[in-house]
Amino acid sequence: xxxxxxxxxxxTTLAGGAAALPLWARYTHAQTAEPIKVGFQVHRTxxxxxxxxxxxxxxxxxxxxINEGGGINGREVAMxxxxxxxxxxxxxxxVEKFANQHGCDVAYGTLFSHVVIGSAPRAGELKLPYFVVxxxxxxxxxxxxxxxxxxxxxxxxxQVLAMAPFVAENLGKKVTMIFAxxxxxxxxxxxxxxxxxxxxxxxxxxxxxxxxxxSFTRYFPKIPRDTEVLYHVMVGPSVLTFVKELGExxxxxxxxxxxxxxxxxxxxxxxxxxxFLEGTYFWEGMxxxxxxxETEDEAFYRATVGVDAxxxxxxxxxxxxxxxxxxxxxxxxxxxKAGMEAAGYRGPQDRAALIEAVEAMGxxxxxxxxxxxxxxxxxxxxxxxxxxxxxxxxxxxxxRVHTTAIDESLYPDEVDYTQQPL
Amino acid sequence: xxxxxxxxxxxxxxxxxxxxxxxxxxxxxxxxxxRIMVLASYAAGYNIVFGYTGLLSLGHALFFAAGMYAMGLSxxxxxxxxxxxxxxxxxxxxxxxxxxxxxxxxGVAFMIVTLMFAQAGYLxxxxxxxxxxGDEGFVIARASRMLWGLDLSDAAHxxxxxxxxxxxxxxxxxxxxxxxxxxxxxxxxxNEPRAAMLGYDTFRLKLAAMAASGAIxxxxxxxxxxxxxxxxxxxxxxxxxxxxxxxxxxxxxxxVLGPFIxxxxxxxxxxxxxxxxxxxxxxxGIALVLLTLFAPRGxxxxxxxxxxxxxP
Numbered sequence: 114x115x116x117x118x119x120x121x122x123x124x125t126t127l128a129g130g131a132a133a134l135p136l137w138a139r140y141t142h143a144q145t146a147e148p149i150k151v152g153f154q155v156h157r158t159x160x161x162x163x164x165x166x167x168x169x170x171x172x173x174x175x176x177x178x179i180n181e182g183g184g185i186n187g188r189e190v191a192m193x194x195x196x197x198x199x200x201x202x203x204x205x206x207x208v209e210k211f212a213n214q215h216g217c218d219v220a221y222g223t224l225f226s227h228v229v230i231g232s233a234p235r236a237g238e239l240k241l242p243y244f245v246v247x248x249x250x251x252x253x254x255x256x257x258x259x260x261x262x263x264x265x266x267x268x269x270x271x272q273v274l275a276m277a278p279f280v281a282e283n284l285g286k287k288v289t290m291i292f293a294x295x296x297x298x299x300x301x302x303x304x305x306x307x308x309x310x311x312x313x314x315x316x317x318x319x320x321x322x323x324x325x326x327x328s329f330t331r332y333f334p335k336i337p338r339d340t341e342v343l344y345h346v347m348v349g350p351s352v353l354t355f356v357k358e359l360g361e362x363x364x365x366x367x368x369x370x371x372x373x374x375x376x377x378x379x380x381x382x383x384x385x386x387x388x389f390l391e392g393t394y395f396w397e398g399m400x401x402x403x404x405x406x407e408t409e410d411e412a413f414y415r416a417t418v419g420v421d422a423x424x425x426x427x428x429x430x431x432x433x434x435x436x437x438x439x440x441x442x443x444x445x446x447x448x449x450k451a452g453m454e455a456a457g458y459r460g461p462q463d464r465a466a467l468i469e470a471v472e473a474m475g476x477x478x479x480x481x482x483x484x485x486x487x488x489x490x491x492x493x494x495x496x497x498x499x500x501x502x503x504x505x506x507x508x509x510x511x512x513r514v515h516t517t518a519i520d521e522s523l524y525p526d527e528v529d530y531t532q533q534p535l
Numbered sequence: 536x537x538x539x540x541x542x543x544x545x546x547x548x549x550x551x552x553x554x555x556x557x558x559x560x561x562x563x564x565x566x567x568x569x570r571i572m573v574l575a576s577y578a579a580g581y582n583i584v585f586g587y588t589g590l591l592s593l594g595h596a597l598f599f600a601a602g603m604y605a606m607g608l609s610x611x612x613x614x615x616x617x618x619x620x621x622x623x624x625x626x627x628x629x630x631x632x633x634x635x636x637x638x639x640x641x642g643v644a645f646m647i648v649t650l651m652f653a654q655a656g657y658l659x660x661x662x663x664x665x666x667x668x669g670d671e672g673f674v675i676a677r678a679s680r681m682l683w684g685l686d687l688s689d690a691a692h693x694x695x696x697x698x699x700x701x702x703x704x705x706x707x708x709x710x711x712x713x714x715x716x717x718x719x720x721x722x723x724x725x726n727e728p729r730a731a732m733l734g735y736d737t738f739r740l741k742l743a744a745m746a747a748s749g750a751i752x753x754x755x756x757x758x759x760x761x762x763x764x765x766x767x768x769x770x771x772x773x774x775x776x777x778x779x780x781x782x783x784x785x786x787x788x789x790x791v792l793g794p795f796i797x798x799x800x801x802x803x804x805x806x807x808x809x810x811x812x813x814x815x816x817x818x819x820g821i822a823l824v825l826l827t828l829f830a831p832r833g834x835x836x837x838x839x840x841x842x843x844x845x846x847p
Contacts, residue, residue, distance in 0.1 A: 201769055214561075230767070235764070249671070
């Protein structure tokens with residue numbers, strides 16, 4: 114059957130083609146039209162679900178931005194998300210799925226340390242670049258392998274190293290630590306204890322709280338009476354109960370409180386019962402509340418991800434983000450883009466070149482890609498270092514009072530991954 | 536064909552099929568099957584206590600983790616082969632010690648005692664975090680994953696090692712259920728007072744079943760760490776006591792092939808449904824409820840009831 118081509122029909126076809134042009138023409142200069150596949154290992158269920166939800170949103174925003182800017186090496190970025198259940202066994206299976214079933218170019222996005230450590234050996238064996246956003250010290254400790262990198266978020270050791278001088282000089286030198294009784298909390302315990310001792314302070318007591326604890330009042334009487342600073346870092350679904358019970362225990366006569374924002378991620382600081390946090394201090398990886406001097410890059414990031422000036426979702430002020438950590442996803446996606454462009458990445462045959470390109474990154478200036486501030490990637494330890502922020506709660510808002518320099522968070526290398534074969 | 540020949544043909548046929556799949560499966564399913572064979576070995580160990588002896592244990596994660604940690608912590612010091620044996624021994628000895636206490640109880644009390652000891656084991660791993668790295672766990676170095684010159688981090692070697700473990704466990708279970716020892720365990724399951732009245736020392740037999748079950752679970756835990764390069768406390772959690780129960784129930788309690796079929800079914804049910812919805816555990820739960828309603832004997836139990844009555 115033949116159809117006569119009418120003038121109207123031809124114009125309609127041309128108009129339709131022209132309208133669709135921006136959708137595909139931006140990728141036509143790439144050597145292949147195949148998208149770059151990024152396997153996103155996301156905590157949609159399990160203890161990490163609150164973080165996972167916001168890691169998901171931040172990643173979506175970053176990928177949308179990258180694709181609107183022409184993708185990576187002229188190719189669209191396609192995210193392939195798989196829930197790991199915040200479980201190391203499932204995490205390893207998901208990494209295998211990315212490499213062997215989905216044909217992903219890289220894997221990305223893991224937060225919880227045990228999932229990273231359970232998955233990293235398989236990523237190394239499969240020679241799949243594995244970009245984690247975990248905050249744990251496990252990458253820089255040398256425990257993992259050359260295919261595992263952390264270019265988007267600083268590690269606990271560097272964070273506490275930078276915090277100790279501020280705590281000792283401004284809050285007190287006799288510290289009691291309350292921390293989640295698992296490896297993440299143990300990193301805080303071990304590294305902060307040494308760091309505060311180096312500042313002439315001391316830790317009076319270490320109080321470890323099991324991760325699935327639901328009531329905390331029985332731990333608080335263990336806090337020594339001469340404590341000047343109470344240092345707390347908790348994670349998980351019971352953090353709100355923890356902070357509320359802490360306030361009920363002390364009433365108005367609490368020692369100075371210094372916490373990691375992990376204790377309050379995804380929790381509204383203005384929640385009833387948290388009034389006692391007024392005047393206390395928090396570490397933040399990025400300031401949840403918009404500061405008066407917020408840079409254009411920070412504001413752009415906040416608006417693009419869809420977060421309001423108080424760190425909650427624009428469409429739902431009750432839905433508070435994990436702002437102090439989730440920027441790591443944004444930064445890591447941009448680090449992957451920069452690494453792939455530097456390596457001229459075409460496909461899995463260039464994975465080794467991608468690793469070497471990321472290892473060579475070095476200083477990364479404050480920009481839209483690094484909205485939380487300048488960063489410095491250590492190619493030998495595969496760990497990024499950056500500024501840290503200390504905020505004070507004032508009128509229910511987190512107001513930044515101190516910014517540490519990158520140099521304050523550096524420590525001697527514990528590994529040189531570049532010596533391992535690719 | 537005699538019953539013995541049928542049994543050998545079916546179980547030998549499965550092993551030959553698994554060997555053949557090594558050469559044809561795409562990489563993803565090849566890796567999955569290696570993992571399934573190790574976990575099915577764990578389920579087969581559990582089946583000795585639950586399926587054949589009739590003891591509902593909720594503490595087997597203790598033996599799996601004992602094998603995993605005994606292997607993982609000792610391998611840098613004593614070598615891979617010896618560390619693997621240490622894992623088997625840890626699972627077996629752990630089961631004997633727990634059995635000496637828990638077998639004084641029965642029914643629901645046995646479940647609770649085994650569950651509590653497993654939880655104590657889990658918390659012990661967290662408590663000694665300086666050595667075990669707590670919940671975070673630790674990586675088994677590649678250099679420690681060499682066995683008789685084979686690099687177990689290599690996909691082909693890993694698969695064949697998993698197949699060897701599974702074949703050993705399958706063979707041992709097949710021998711056991713047809714031997715007097717296995718038949719006496721079934722007698723205990725069916726009617727313990729009658730077995731005792733006939734002169735069987737039921738406590739000793741149940742303890743032996745626990746030891747065999749624990750040793751196999753320990754071997755599976757050690758093999759898992761060795762083949763996949765990681766040991767962590769999550770493998771000692773209550774979830775890993777419940778999982779072998781589910782695998783065995785799904786596949787068919789008291790059948791030699793049931794644990795493998797159940798593990799395979801559950802693994803792919805979760806793997807496929809997780810690609811559709813984040814509520815994949817709900818799908819797994821519904822499948823279990825349906826299976827319990829319509830095939831309460833499990834998949835192979837139903838096959839035995841309706842088709843192959845000779846199935847061991």
